[in-house]
Amino acid sequence: MDKPYAITLDVGSSLANKTGAWRTNRPIYVDRLPPCNQGCPAGENIQGWLYHAESGDYEAAWRKLTEDNPLPAIMGRVCYHPCETSCNRGKLDEAVGINSVERFLGDEAIKRGWKFAPPARESGKRALVVGAGPSGLSAAYHLRRLGHRVKIVDAGPRAGGMMRFGIPQYRLPRDVLDAEVQRILDLGVELELDRKVTNILETMNKGGFDAAFLAVGAHIAKRAYIPAGEAAHMLDAVSLLRSMEGEEKPMLGRRVVVYGGGNTALDVARTAKRLGATESIIVYRRTREKMPAHDFEVEEALQEGVLIKWLSTIKNMADEGTLTVEKMALDAKGFPQPTGELETLEADSLVLALGQDVDLSLLNGVPGLAIKDGTVEVGPNMMTGHPGIFAGGDMVPSERTVTVGVGHGKKAARHIDAWLRGTVYAPPPKHELATFDKMNPWYYSDAPKTVRPMLELARRTSTFEEVVSGLDESNALFEARRCLSCGNCFECDNCYGVCPDNAVIKLGPGKRFEFNYDYCKGCGICVSECPCGAINMIPEGAAP
Amino acid sequence: MDTLEQPVKFYQTGTFTVGNRLLAADQRSVQADMHRTNSLNSGHRACQGCGEALGARYAIDAAMVATSNQLIAVNATGCLEVFSTPYPETSWQIPWIHSLFGNAAAVASGVAAAQRALGRPDVRVIAQGGDGGTTDIGFGCLSGMFERNDDVLYICYDNEAYMNTGVQRSSATPPAARTATTPAVGPSPGNVFGTGKNVPRIAMAHRIPYVATASVSNLRDLEHKVRTAMEIRGARYIHIFVPCPLGWGSAPEDTIKLARLAVETGLFPLFEARDGVVTASSPIRHKVPVTEYLKPQKRYAHLFRNPPDLERIARIQMMADHNIEEYGLVQ
Numbered sequence: 001m002d003k004p005y006a007i008t009l010d011v012g013s014s015l016a017n018k019t020g021a022w023r024t025n026r027p028i029y030v031d032r033l034p035p036c037n038q039g040c041p042a043g044e045n046i047q048g049w050l051y052h053a054e055s056g057d058y059e060a061a062w063r064k065l066t067e068d069n070p071l072p073a074i075m076g077r078v079c080y081h082p083c084e085t086s087c088n089r090g091k092l093d094e095a096v097g098i099n100s101v102e103r104f105l106g107d108e109a110i111k112r113g114w115k116f117a118p119p120a121r122e123s124g125k126r127a128l129v130v131g132a133g134p135s136g137l138s139a140a141y142h143l144r145r146l147g148h149r150v151k152i153v154d155a156g157p158r159a160g161g162m163m164r165f166g167i168p169q170y171r172l173p174r175d176v177l178d179a180e181v182q183r184i185l186d187l188g189v190e191l192e193l194d195r196k197v198t199n200i201l202e203t204m205n206k207g208g209f210d211a212a213f214l215a216v217g218a219h220i221a222k223r224a225y226i227p228a229g230e231a232a233h234m235l236d237a238v239s240l241l242r243s244m245e246g247e248e249k250p251m252l253g254r255r256v257v258v259y260g261g262g263n264t265a266l267d268v269a270r271t272a273k274r275l276g277a278t279e280s281i282i283v284y285r286r287t288r289e290k291m292p293a294h295d296f297e298v299e300e301a302l303q304e305g306v307l308i309k310w311l312s313t314i315k316n317m318a319d320e321g322t323l324t325v326e327k328m329a330l331d332a333k334g335f336p337q338p339t340g341e342l343e344t345l346e347a348d349s350l351v352l353a354l355g356q357d358v359d360l361s362l363l364n365g366v367p368g369l370a371i372k373d374g375t376v377e378v379g380p381n382m383m384t385g386h387p388g389i390f391a392g393g394d395m396v397p398s399e400r401t402v403t404v405g406v407g408h409g410k411k412a413a414r415h416i417d418a419w420l421r422g423t424v425y426a427p428p429p430k431h432e433l434a435t436f437d438k439m440n441p442w443y444y445s446d447a448p449k450t451v452r453p454m455l456e457l458a459r460r461t462s463t464f465e466e467v468v469s470g471l472d473e474s475n476a477l478f479e480a481r482r483c484l485s486c487g488n489c490f491e492c493d494n495c496y497g498v499c500p501d502n503a504v505i506k507l508g509p510g511k512r513f514e515f516n517y518d519y520c521k522g523c524g525i526c527v528s529e530c531p532c533g534a535i536n537m538i539p540e541g542a543a544p
Numbered sequence: 545m546d547t548l549e550q551p552v553k554f555y556q557t558g559t560f561t562v563g564n565r566l567l568a569a570d571q572r573s574v575q576a577d578m579h580r581t582n583s584l585n586s587g588h589r590a591c592q593g594c595g596e597a598l599g600a601r602y603a604i605d606a607a608m609v610a611t612s613n614q615l616i617a618v619n620a621t622g623c624l625e626v627f628s629t630p631y632p633e634t635s636w637q638i639p640w641i642h643s644l645f646g647n648a649a650a651v652a653s654g655v656a657a658a659q660r661a662l663g664r665p666d667v668r669v670i671a672q673g674g675d676g677g678t679t680d681i682g683f684g685c686l687s688g689m690f691e692r693n694d695d696v697l698y699i700c701y702d703n704e705a706y707m708n709t710g711v712q713r714s715s716a717t718p719p720a721a722r723t724a725t726t727p728a729v730g731p732s733p734g735n736v737f738g739t740g741k742n743v744p745r746i747a748m749a750h751r752i753p754y755v756a757t758a759s760v761s762n763l764r765d766l767e768h769k770v771r772t773a774m775e776i777r778g779a780r781y782i783h784i785f786v787p788c789p790l791g792w793g794s795a796p797e798d799t800i801k802l803a804r805l806a807v808e809t810g811l812f813p814l815f816e817a818r819d820g821v822v823t824a825s826s827p828i829r830h831k832v833p834v835t836e837y838l839k840p841q842k843r844y845a846h847l848f849r850n851p852p853d854l855e856r857i858a859r860i861q862m863m864a865d866h867n868i869e870e871y872g873l874v875q
Contacts, residue, residue: 013634017630491565493561493576494562494563496562497563525598525796
C-alpha cells in the first residue's frame with residue numbers, strides 16, 4: 001500500500017480479494033438419474049451410451065450399452081421402450097428415438113463383428129442357467145463376464161426361448177437373434193439344447209453347480225372352456241407361433257379368429273394375415289383402452305387389415321366353423337358384462353391367445369419355495385426361498401416382456417455373483433431423478449424425431465420380412481444428438497461461460513469442470529443456465 | 545433484411561450454449577476456450593449475478609481475439625470501473641485506462657490518435673461505460689466521436705439506471721420502472737412513459753459504419769457483433785443489455801434469464817445497422833408476453849398489485865409489439 005495515488009495497478013491484484021467469502025449458497029456439480037435410465041427395465045445407462053453415439057463413436061456406445069444388456073439388436077426390435085415414454089424431450093418436441101438408435105448400434109455391432117471382452121479373471125465357480133430365453137441369456141452373459149463358468153440348459157431345439165418361439169419373424173429376424181446368442185456363447189458360455197431339467201436339485205448336484213438361475217419362461221397356453229364341435233379347428237397361440245419355426249407352416253384357413261387382447265393375440269392375427277388369411281379378426285371382451293397390447297402394435301395390425309371386435313366374448317364354436325359371439329357392455333366399475341345379444345362369425349380356425357402359464361415341474365421336491373398364482377416368489381435379490389436357486393423372467397411375478405427378462409437376468413447375476421463370493425450385493429444408491437423442471441430447455445433446438453421407415457403395407461402383409469427397418473448412420477447420429485443428457489454434464493461450457501466471476505474452472509475434454517470457491521459468490525447463474533440440470537445449489541456448509 | 549450469422553444446425557443444443565464438445569474448434573465461442581483472456585478476472589467486487597461484469601468479459605474477450613490482443617480499453621466512471629478497480633487492486637488483464645464519467649469517448653478518440661501518431665494502427669481502441677456515462681453524462685463526447693468517425697468501438701453496458709450511486713433514473717430507464725428518483729407512487733408510478741433516449745438509433749443517425757445491439761443472454765450473437773465491429777475502421781457502437789439484480793430487484797440467478805426474456809418479448813430487439821441502415825435482426829425463438837419479463841423484477845412490482853395495472857402493462861406490451869414489427873423479430 002505504499003503506492004502513490006492514481007498509478008498503474010498490477011495485473012492479477014484483484015485476486016487478493018477472495019469474493020467467495022460473500023457466499024451463502026454454493027453450487028455443486030451433480031449427476032442426476034435420467035428418466036430414460038430410470039424407466040429401462042434392463043437398467044441400461046441410456047444417457048451414457050447416447051453420449052458416445054452423439055460423437056459418432058458407435059463402438060464405445062455399444063460397449064457402454066452392453067455393460068447392462070447383451071442384446072441391443074434384439075432390443076432395438078422388440079423392446080416396448082418405456083425409456084421413450086419417460087423421455088424429457090417428449091415435453092419439448094418428441095421423445096428421442098432411443099430404441100431405433102439402440103437397434104442401429106446392435107446392427108452395427110453384428111456388421112462389424114464386435115465381440116465382448118472376456119472376463120479378466122476366473123472365479124472357479126460354476127453356475128447353471130435353466131432356459132435360453134432373454135432372461136437366461138442375460139444372466140449367463142453377466143455371470144460369465146464376472147468370471148464364473150456358466151452352462152445354459154434349454155428344453156427347446158434352438159436358443160432364444162420366446163424370442164424364437166413366440167415373437168414372429170417380421171418383428172425379429174432370426175439371423176439377428178442367432179448373431180446375438182452366438183456372441184454370448186463366444187464368451188465361453190456352454191449351451192445344451194433339447195434337454196428338459198426335471199429335477200433342479202439333482203441336476204445341480206450332478207453337474208457340480210454352485211448356484212442356479214431358473215428362467216424357463218411361460219410356455220403353457222391358458223385355456224378357456226369354449227364348447228366346440230368335434231371338427232372345430234381350435235388351437236392355442238403358443239403352439240401356433242412355435243410351429244411357425246418348423247418346416248411345416250400351420251394351416252389356418254382363410255378366415256381366422258383370434259381370442260384375446262394381449263400382444264400375443266396381435267402377433268397371431270398378423271401372422272395369420274401373412275399366412276394368407278383373407279380375414280383375420282381379433283375378438284376381445286373389453287375396449288381398446290383396456291387392451292393390454294401396446295397401442296403401436298394395435299395400430300400396425302389395423303393398418304395391415306386385421307379387424308378387431310371389441311366388447312365381445314366367444315360362446316361356442318360349431319363344427320362347420322360358426323362362432324357364436326356375445327356382445328358385452330362395461331358396467332359402472334368398468335368390467336365387461338354379458339348383454340345376451342348374440343351374433344355369429346364364420347371362422348376356419350379359432351386361436352386362443354389368453355395368456356400363458358409356467359411349467360414349474362422342475363421345482364418339484366425343492367424345499368423352501370413359495371409358489372403363488374403359478375409363479376415362483378423371489379426376494380429383492382431374485383433368490384427363491386431355496387438358498388442358491390434364483391429365478392427370473394416370465395416364471396416370477398412381473399410384467400412379461402423381453403426387456404424385463406433381460407433386467408432380471410442382470411440383477412440375478414449380480415446377486416448370484418455376490419452369493420458365490422460369500423458377500424451381499426448392495427446396488428449403488430440411485431441418484432435423484434432429473435425431472436424436466438430442473439432443466440433449462442431454451443438451449444436445445446427443436447428437432448423432431450426421425451421415424452424409422454416402415455415396409456410398405458402390401459409387402460408387409462404378405463411376407464415375413466421385417467416391418468420396421470433401421471436408421472442409417474446419418475439419421476442415427478441425428479437421433480442420438482437429440483438426447484438432452486438429462487441430469488448429466490455433457491460439457492456444453494455454459495457454467496464456464498456464464499459465471500460473472502470466472503469462478504468455474506474448465507478441466508478439459510472429458511474432465512468436466514470445477515468450482516473455484518475462492519471467488520464463487522454463489523449467485524446461482526450457472527445452476528439456472530445449466531441446460532441439463534447437472535448443478536445443484538446447497539446452503540454453504542451443508543454436506544453435498 | 546437477412547438474419548444474423550446462420551447458426552450451425554446442432555440438434556442437441558444448437559449453438560445457443562456457450563460451447564459444445566462436438567463442434568470443431570474454429571466454430572466454438574471465445575468464452576468456451578480454456579485459454580480465453582478473462583479480461584475481467586476474479587476478485588472484482590460486482591454484486592452477485594452482475595450482468596455487466598459478465599457482458600464486459602464477453603465483449604472484451606471477443607475483442608481481444610479479434611485484434612490479436614492489440615487492444616486498449618478506456619473506461620468511463622460507473623459500476624464497471626468502480627467494482628473492477630478499487631485501489632490498489634484491478635481485475636483487468638488488458639491495457640485499461642479510467643477516464644472521467646463523461647469523457648470516455650473523447651479520451652478514446654485521443655488514444656486512437658496517439659496510436660496513429662505512434663505508427664501503431666494495429667492497436668485498436670474500445671471505450672466502454674454504463675448507460676449513465678453513455679446516454680446522459682458522456683453523450684456530447686460520444687456524439688462528437690461519432691460525427692468525426694474516430695476509429696473507436698464504443699460499448700455501452702445498459703443496466704437501465706445509475707446503479708453504482710444508488711439506482712437513480714437515467715435516460716435509458718424504461719417506462720414504469722421504479723428507481724430511487726422515480727418512486728412507485730402517485731398517479732403514474734415509476735418512470736414516466738414517453739421519456740428516454742434510444743441511443744442505438746441516435747448512433748445510426750450519425751451514419752457511422754456499424755451499430756449493433758446485443759445481450760448477455762445471446763453470447764454467440766454478441767461475440768459475432770464484437771468481431772464484426774473490430775473488422776471495421778471508424779466509429780462503431782454496440783449497446784449491450786445487462787440486467788442488474790440490485791437495481792431491478794431480481795434474483796441474482798435470473799440475470800441471464802431476464803436478459804433472454806427481454807429479447808424473447810421483443811422489448812430489447814437484437815439488430816445490426818451499417819451506415820445508418822438496419823441490415824439484420826435476430827429472430828425471437830419463443831415469443832412470450834411482457835408480463836413474464838416484468839413480473840420477476842421488483843422495480844415493476846407496482847404493476848402487479850391487486851388489481852394489476854393493466855393499462856401500463858398493455859402499453860409496455862405495445863412497445864414490444866412495435867419492436868417486433870419494426871425489426872421483423874417474428875418469422
